[in-house]
Amino acid sequence: xxxxxxxxxxxxxxxxxxxxxxxxxxxxxxxxxxxxxxxxxxxxxxxxxxxxxxxxxxxxxxxxxxxxxxxxxxxxxxxxxxxxxxxxxxxxxxxxxxxxxxxxxxxxxxxxxxxxxxxxxxxxxxxxxxxxxxxxxxxxxxxxxxxxxxxxxxxxxxxxxxxxxxxxxxxxxxxxxxxxxxxxxxxxxxxxxxxxxxxxxxxxxxxxxxxxxxxxxxxxxxxxxxxxxxxxxxxxxxxxxxxxxxxxxxxxxxxxxxxxxxxxxxxxxxxxxxxxxxxxxxxxxxxxxxxxxxxxxxxxxxxxxxxxxxxxxxxxxxxxxxxxxxxxxxxxxxxxxxxxxxxxxx
Ligand code: GDD
Ligand code: MG
Numbered sequence: 001x002x003x004x005x006x007x008x009x010x011x012x013x014x015x016x017x018x019x020x021x022x023x024x025x026x027x028x029x030x031x032x033x034x035x036x037x038x039x040x041x042x043x044x045x046x047x048x049x050x051x052x053x054x055x056x057x058x059x060x061x062x063x064x065x066x067x068x069x070x071x072x073x074x075x076x077x078x079x080x081x082x083x084x085x086x087x088x089x090x091x092x093x094x095x096x097x098x099x100x101x102x103x104x105x106x107x108x109x110x111x112x113x114x115x116x117x118x119x120x121x122x123x124x125x126x127x128x129x130x131x132x133x134x135x136x137x138x139x140x141x142x143x144x145x146x147x148x149x150x151x152x153x154x155x156x157x158x159x160x161x162x163x164x165x166x167x168x169x170x171x172x173x174x175x176x177x178x179x180x181x182x183x184x185x186x187x188x189x190x191x192x193x194x195x196x197x198x199x200x201x202x203x204x205x206x207x208x209x210x211x212x213x214x215x216x217x218x219x220x221x222x223x224x225x226x227x228x229x230x231x232x233x234x235x236x237x238x239x240x241x242x243x244x245x246x247x248x249x250x251x252x253x254x255x256x257x258x259x260x261x262x263x264x265x266x267x268x269x270x271x272x273x274x275x276x277x278x279x280x281x282x283x284x285x286x287x288x289x290x291x292x293x294x295x296x297x298x299x300x301x302x303x304x305x306x307x308x309x310x311x312x313x314x315x316x317x318x319x320x321x322x323x324x325x326x327x328x329x330x331x332x333x334x335x336x337x338x339x340x341x342x343x344x345x346x
Contacts, residue, residue, distance in 0.1 A: 247265035
């Protein structure tokens with residue numbers, strides 16, 4: 001079994017965070033996101049992994065290298081321009097010899113992938129798609145199935161009147177290499193609008209896998225990016241237990257960091273600082289009496305005296321002035337500078 005991770009999207013919904021950092025390596029609890037997916041694959045014994053890139057590929061290669069630091073073998077394909085999800089799989093054809101696990105590169109999950117692969121083999125499926133139940137499926141692909149788990153219909157981003165089904169495409173597939181023949185060469189093509197409807201039309205063995213009690217989140221919007229942190233901090237994502245929440249940093253005796261928060265190496269926390277349910281990247285400098293709550297701050301950002309940061313995301317190398325109020329929903333890109341007393345909310 002091999003794997004292909006689709007990691008070529010532009011991450012537009014995560015802007016400004018993705019202006020300098022492509023979505024696949026945005027830090028989640030201070031680790032590049034793709035490492036969570038790589039862990040899931042390695043645990044299921046899949047170590048031959050191709051990353052399918054298009055947007056800022058060199059930054060991703062630079063961070064992950066040949067994969068040896070993470071116990072896997074990484075290869076890369078880089079599309080000259082985005083080829084779509086199925087087009088990206090076709091573009092990697094020369095590297096694909098075996099059945100392949102395909103991941104959307106923006107899903108945080110504690111899926112038991114071994115069981116998915118086993119079920120795919122037992123059913124002799126051509127394609128297996130993992131499903132996840134959600135309340136509002138309008139932003140996803142809806143997958144209708146029969147009682148045996150055969151896929152009956154696939155509807156990408158449906159309107160409410162189009163289906164009552166709440167099971168969505170979780171962005172994890174197992175595909176037999178034969179399906180490559182159904183994808184045109186050198187064209188933009190998608191799984192969602194192209195290959196999946198074609199598999200149904202041809203009556204191929206296209207099955208769904210519905211895992212029991214599984215954490216699942218597409219991290220592709222700021223609200224969900226923040227949610228992923230809160231879920232990991234609260235240990236709601238089983239199989240990913242955070243160790244070492246405390247790096248090697250300087251902290252005044254009169255600062256207060258709750259048990260949930262992560263503070264990375266080389267940070268400085270001055271007296272009276274309060275950190276609650278938050279993540280600080282490497283080398284942040286937090287001045288007297290600043291309070292940071294339910295927030296994520298990337299590396300080398302400075303937060304001024306008595307500033308308050310709540311439910312916000314702050315990028316790398318920012319300067320947040322004294323007595324500022326950075327409020328719910330604020331997303332500040334790398335190198336943002338806020339003057340003293342600035343407010344991003346009432
Ligand atoms: N290499 C490459 N080339 N990767 C791509 C391309 C491309 O042209 N287009 C998208 N991707 C990658 C993105 O980087 C992302 O990891 C993944 O494919 C899915 O793209 P998104 O843009 O995040 O799609 P979505 O979230 O709107 O919808 C998809 O995911 C949902 C689950 O989160 C669909 O697959 C839905 O059916 C699904 O429910
Ligand atoms: Mg997505």
